[in-house]
Amino acid sequence: MRRIGVAAIVLAVCTACGAGPSDRPEVAIVEQGGGSAPTTETATEIPQLQAPVRDLDWSDCKDATLGSLGLGAGPAGLSLECAGFTTSVDTSRGMTHLIEIGAMRARLPQTPDGAAPLVLTSGSDLASSSTLAALATGPSASLLEQQPIVAIDRRGIGASTPLDCLSTAERRALADLGQFTAGDVSNVDEVAALGRDATVECTDALQPYELAFDTAHAADDLEQLRELWEVDGLGLLGTGNGAAVALAYAAKYPAHVGRLVLDAPPATAVDAATAAEQRVQGQEAALANFSRRCAALNCSLGPDPTATITALRDQADAGNLGAVSSSSLLTAVSAFIGSPRGDQATRVRELADVLAAAERGDVAPLQDLIDTTETAVGTDGQFVARCSDGQQWPGPGRVVELQQTWAAKYPVFGADAAVALMRCAAWPTMAPPPLPSTIPVPVLVFSGAADPVIGDGGLATVTGSLSSAGARWSSVTWEGYGHPVVTHSDCARQALDRYLDSATLPSNGSACPA
Template sequence: MPFPVAALTRRRLWLPAAVLVLCVSACGAGPSVRPDVAVVERGDGATAEPTGTQGPPALAAPVHDLNWQDCTRTTLDVLGLGPGPAGLVLECAELAAPIDAGGRIRGSFSLGALRARLPQTPADAAPLVLTSGADRSSTSTLAALAAGPAAPLLAARPLVAVDRRGIGTSTPIECLAPRGNPTLGKQMFDLGQFTAPPVAGGDAVDTVMALGRDATTECTDFLQPQELAFDAAHAADDLEQLRTTWGVDRLGLLATGSGGDVALAFAAKHPGAVARLVLDSPATVRADAVTVAETRVRGQEAALAAFARQCAALACALGPDPHAAVLDLIHRAGAGQLRPISTNALGAALTDFLGSPRGDQQARIREFADVLAAAGRGDTAGLSDLVGRAASATDSDGQFVARCSDGQQWPTPGRVRELQRDWGERYPAFGPDAALSLLLCASWPTTAAQPTPSALSVPVLTIAGAADPVAGDGAASASGAVAAAGAPSSTLAWLGRGHPASSHSECVQQAVVTYVGTGTLPPDGGACPG
């Protein structure tokens, strides 16, 4: 029988009820104001011919489509994305997917889907499927891309996003509001900063370890017997359900961030069902949790440094040294001077802003600097609003379950104490809280590593961001997994700040359009300006 929706909906009350999952946040550097032109750099000075000239089979349009309903205005309004380009159409649908593709657990989930197209999008063009993993909901990632300043990709073909189980517009999971501690989710988001340690003389590590243990107990008990059905491998099964529902032989996939895990798992399980694969700003794959976290922290620090340079050049409200001003604000949050805003909440708002694909970059940088400067003077109203948006975008119960399910080799409390000291010196803005947050999943049941393809013949395009605050610099890891599978591949660098690259850069989108349309990869080692 169908899985009862009510069984996954224990309401968490501390977030604004009207706010749904947001996309890649408030605002980043945005695209270059000049036309994007690909720059190809080769150390030997030779001219590279594009690879994959024969090309894989072309994408096919769905034979049996989903029941799409227009949701343009409501989606844009709820996500705060503005009007979007003229004629943009966003359509919503639901897809029923079995809890367990092997039939060991009966029942199904309802997955939320979003389709985006423009007036010039060919009516008969086959769609490209977007998945953003657990970083952001896939539907909100697509909505932000569609409403952004770059349009070549959407003009060439429709894009369809499918949310992971329990995330975004899919059947929600709400397991972190137990009657014994109705604020458990909020305490986790704040990494226990305002929560008493569980033992006398305990520290923040003890507090977060206890919060993560309680959350794991609540969510695994709540989800039984399908508590282990929320990892990237099961998300790949859901993409296979979309493919069979459509009645097509192959899918073209655009995977952003930790969506790379989902796409690679799909390619591992169904190598013959992949027609195109774009790994846009992918997270580190097949690595332990500490390595993945440090990769992300490096991206956050690089993005903050880029923002600080832009802010200083604009003579923003943070003064001549915006980076120092932000660090001072973080220290004040740590001292409780911004209460109820914790250091982790402030970091979430910063990351949310630094990843945004909004095009009005200079105005947005000034506005964000104004909010931070006001918080420094004691007026935290604007910052509180941004924290609420960041929490809604990144901190749902479903995202907690998915991240814990995807992770491997969570560190011990002793190791986290070491990382706090080390990362506090090397990554002062984001490092200490990133180390502490690893304990939230330390009690989660151990699961198998997410599969990666052992053999893959389809050409793969990887986009590497220079300052990515969501996925960090994980592109090399993803490219390594592709190379190990024997697939022809090419890596294109995007030199800007934000996540994902395709939401910011017309140059990146044009490269994706060419590859998806022809199966031909651009020369390896090219770059798009920021």
Template structure:
């Protein structure tokens, strides 16, 4: 059922209860000295025993969906022993009862043949970056998974995203204009002004469509959906992994339901306490770093983009901006490249070859593979539900004048992704400005934070702001850095996965400042 006015009305009247090559590095972590983290709790008393996640007493009605799920995300044949199960469950539109009715949330469970049947699941949310089910499918389809061999992982899709009840609120022309970053069609000469108008029209369409539920798509409501899963499982404690924007959801859960959190892993978190410009610039820095890392790997394997892959990509983006790639816009190309570089697929060797061959073919005039990649990445990152959730999460967007200024500055500073990112800042400019969800005031468990040095989704700046917030809540914590490119860390690095697994077992944190090789 889609979010149509009729469907929304029906939701207020009933409760839906459907059951409905080079892999991760296995080299050990490298300890890196860092000064003590401010706010880290210290005590001479023996710490209280940590709670443990529990096996569900009343599980969801799972159905096997392995190959259809992998096909949906373009991940190829299922690895031996992998089982993906799909389920749905009802969650209140608003847990306080202010708005009546229920919402259909989707969950995906991944396990291997050797995964112990009595191991409690790890709950995953990737927020609005891409569906949580897509993130989990990418991890599960990788050549190795220490985590998945040890315990099942259950991904919960955010409202309107992935398998959850979808939202269909944007008119086709607005959806296409947003996808092209307002750089094609009428008024394309002033993309910032056109993006601002698209934001206005899209905001009116979606908020009118969703009323009176337009205020229920923020991170705290996403946390409520995870809490509903815990209640359905009838367990006291869960282990929670939040990646990217999902770290904001996980922190909201920890604030609202901290007594039910046994373990908290924040992987490649987006920064907290920052404005939209800062977050966007950090993401651009990560995208440029990921492209450079890709180009270096590309040269190393003698890929089809030639001796200077970065220059070849830059030239292709410029050609797209000039209309030389037919109906493929420059922003559609950038979305495909950054999305592919940030894919949770861990088989980096084959990914480098696949992307280079796709881009080289487009440069020769064969745009078919690139068009397929664009459709795949747009489906993963550009749904109406993601527009609604992203805009609901956005704080302090810039003015059009500031976006125009940044478009000029970033075009020189970040030559591939900068200008498009500055224009994209206006996507949510018309959405009512929300306050940042409050952060946990007190955390009684240690928290594990991971980050990558070349993350094209959120960049690498989020770690410090998040560890600062955790320290302010009085929690012990440790940060681990991965030296490769991609998002999130836990889907790519075997070294990081083993550290996560040690933490999940007994709450053991690695040395703060540990680094995992690419």
């Protein structure tokens, strides 16, 4: 596979795509009230989704995908197939340069032939194909019994044409927040300098397409898929940042929205610091949940896992864990806890043992976890996408204030999260992601009480945007920890199944147990 190099967009053809779950029997959704949407919506006038008239050229990629992600085989007969399609870098500017968008389809033997697929996007948080692989090999695979699910990797991420604009050293320094390169300057100033250099490198490499990797262009890629399929509308499941992509699609192509599910959506129309603080709140809440479960299992982190992890972070910050920085440690912990894998409950001891080994001086397992994490969440494509999506990045003075404030309010993740805002502070100002003015179908919204990827502080802005668009919507809150909701909660999956089948919404303000 070739990469995007300096001043050139090239094609890359994909041949292989590379939280406490609730696995209970049928459980009733508990209504907790709140919200202004209709309590129940049976929308018989909403058309059924259509199967593709003309499909992509799929080929088997199950073994390669599951092997690279360290996942089990999944349910008997699981099929994972990969494909790709080309799209213009920027149709709005008449650009004809093409890039490849990676896709992966999951099915089971009992998936009905000719069933309309559900389209999944995780946006920039994680390759959509990785989210789908985790979904398909866990309890959420039951969703495949009714329809196939097709994951579309955001441009520059996963199996889509990758971006290659930073050196390994630059990528490493950004991940470490300059801990090992700061010298006599503050870490805020060092990350500001690293961010400026990275911005110059990537915008120069991508010219004249440097502004074509935001949510609006990701929505255009979904529309290209719809046109290739020759269907009237898409059923969309957007998780995390992918929910912003799905909303952008609804804003640009409202007539082609067949179903719209927003799972753990980020806040709409907020500045980057507010979005980061909401994420930190989710990280702290998820870690507290993980620590309670770990302690209850008498795990290797002792009776107070949070205190042990905090002490380990401090060791990393002091340079006592070799090449492990405090930032890379916290990123790995947060990503592990927020993994879409449905077997997360069985992995509590796994993370505990890795961290306990590092505490004893054996950092090799932790370094392996960090390397795996950065491959999943620290690519150049994700850097470009995240910087493109953020709004009103704060300057160094404001970040210093946030560093001090957040260190007190959010004692584990707060300080590093503030400094990390400087990575994108030099990125060119981008238009905010578009929001829909009308949505022709009911919208189902899931939110996690302890989501380390997005947090839940932005839910009101999302539902407010839906109300402003005149949409019918219902929100369901999951009381567990992890991301996204549908890969962990059987209760949420049941609500999703009903919605996909008949566009029926559950009672607004409902809650699913942990």
